[in-house]
Amino acid sequence: MTPIRLAKLVISLTALFMSVSLLYGQNPLEQRTQKSQEGAQSPAQGGSNTAGAHPPVLGADNRPITLGGTVRTGPVPYTDVTAAAGLSVWKHVSGQDEKRYILEVVGSGVALFDYDNDGWLDIYLPNGSTRAAMEGKAEAPRAALFHNNHDGTFEDVTDKAGVANGRWAFGAVAGDFDNDGWPDLYVTNFGKNRLYRNNHDGTFVDVAEKAGVALGGWSTGATWGDYDGDGKLDLFVPGYVKVDLKNLPEAAPGAASLAYCSFRGVPEYCGPRGLPGESDHLFHNKGDGTFEDVSAKAGVADNPGYYGLASAFVDVNNDGKLDLLVANDSTPNYLYLNKGNGTFEDVSYASGYALNKDGRETASMGIGIGDYRNNGLVDIFNTTFSDDYKPLYRNDGDANFTDVSYELHIAEGTIPFLGWGTVFLDYDNDGWKDLAFVNGHVYRDADKQPWGTSWAERMLLFRNVQGKLEPVPAVEGTALAMPRASRGLAVGDLFNTGRLDLVINNMDESPTLLRNASKGQNHWVSFHLVGGPKSPRDATGAVVYLQAGGIRQRADVVAGGSFASSSDPRPHFGLGSVSHIDSVEVHWPSGAVEKLRVPGPDRMYTVVEGHGVQ
Secondary structure (H helix, E strand, O other), X not given: OOHHHHHHHHHHHHHHHHHHHOOOOOOHHHHHHHHHOOOOOOOOOOOOOOOOOOOOOEOOOOOEOOOOOOEOOOOOOEEEOHHHHOOOOOOOOOOOOOOOOHHHOOOOOOEEEOOOOOOOOEEEEOOOOOHHHHOOOOOOOOOEEEEEOOOOOEEEOHHHHOOOXXXXXXXXXXXXXXXXXXXXXXXXXXXXXXXXXXXXOOOEEEOHHHHOOOOOOEEOOOEEEOOOOOOOOEEEEOEOEOOOHXXXXXXXXXXXXXXXXXXOOEEOOOOOOOOOEOOOEEEEEOOOOOEXXXXXXXXXXXXXXXXXXXXXXXXXXXXXXXXXXXXEEOOOOEEEEEOOOOOEEEOHHHHOOOOOOOOOOOOOOEEEEEOXXXXXXXXXXXXXXXXXXXXXXXXXXXXXXXXXXXXXXXXXXXXXXXXXXXXXXXXXXXXXXXXXXXXXOOOOOHHHOOOOOOOEEOOEEEEEEOOEEEEOOOEOOOHHHOOEOEEEEXXXXXXXXXXXXXXXXXXXXXXXXXXXXXXXXXXXXXXXEEOOOOOOOOOOOOEEEEEEOOEEEEEEOOEOOEOOOEOOOOOEEEEEOOOOOOEEEEEOOOOOEEEEOOOOOXXXXXXXXXXXXX
């Protein structure tokens, strides 16, 4: 163990007792404080914030900063084209309007993938449901698959494709699990999950039961990755909380309600604290269309029963093996290092990723992954509950991470927001990865409370200025200023223009498609990777390094992350004003390293493992 990791472990373990004690109850130190301060207001016990109550932050218009804080003029990097694209015809549904149960507030992700292999990204939107629909008393809300028409519009082909789901869905992640060259789709639900195998003709068939990955209970943000290097995609599925549809916990008078079903003294829905957590599952791909549950054997079963919401396979220590990140709500995060023998080492505390800089667990909702410093190491960003800042974990090498949100001056401005989906992306193609995340509260009556937050919240975008993240002001009346109760977020070049667009799944309303409108003539290049016989066919897990203009950038092919979402699998690089690419190096999942000659920028290149640019 390195000195850095040992020091972090010592610090983290001092907070371990407090962290675990909060899983099902109250911080014992807070209990003693309360007893000694009879008559004083109790700390908030429900919800997921861990830093205590913060005073409201208001904009110049005297509204919570989550709604206001806009400017009159400035750059407009994104334009809302939802209606023009044809996406406003679909609506997300999640329980009752008043949101009495935890099942109704988590919401759903979004997946971007080219299901018909026509070279254009399509959009899959999981949907929620209602208690009546789950009990067979009402028609079930349907998911939506929107086919890209190549002209800026999308067509709803859900019924034809056979992917309506009809269950209470939370996540969707694309991956070619059978290596046939066509992307498949795994959908996580409350209840049994679905594995939609691509039939190559615009339709899918659910093979989850046959494949052994249907599960049950409550699954959330899954991830694909070849963790054992056999060339086949394996599947990790985090679990959230155990709830019974016929006996959903809700706020009621009494001590239990005060402890687990209130926020800042206001009765709210119950959980996640006080509820038992679901286990996590790792499924090994056997190569015959079926999977084997190896969670316990691999060491990733989540025995404490933490509340998992998002996950991602990615190589955090540059040893060529996929490691595993799990974002947990109200409990410590997991970082599992791949040992290369089919098992993982839990280095969550020793790495510095389990807790934030203050030694507290956070209510982590989403995972953003990207090399924001252009130094060849992937950094991690987690979205969290309101009243908590959002931690950015800088990768210091050898799987050691340091929370640098305050150091980068991005912490305080994020405290009032309740974050969900998050991505690193180079929206302005200047060669530096920017950061975006969407927000929305879980308490429906947040607007009525003096908390300084709101049910619908605007998204946040930070521009990367050579390693420093600066907030992009939201111009009033534009896309960034529009408050929504957002959950899922995925990024991709939907219009094949070389600029990265955003798709957002919103609670109880239509999705949002934000088209990139950034100005300037910056160059770019992107790659469609095709793995060889010893790699997954869709190249999930590949790492691409690009050298240009004195900067060496890194891009990883990750299937998962954000919040329960799946982004464009094609590595994308902004080049700024540079028109010459010095070198491109692909580190394939098989372990092969391939150096490429790229003719020039402003194009997307197909690269086949072992055969170079096609």
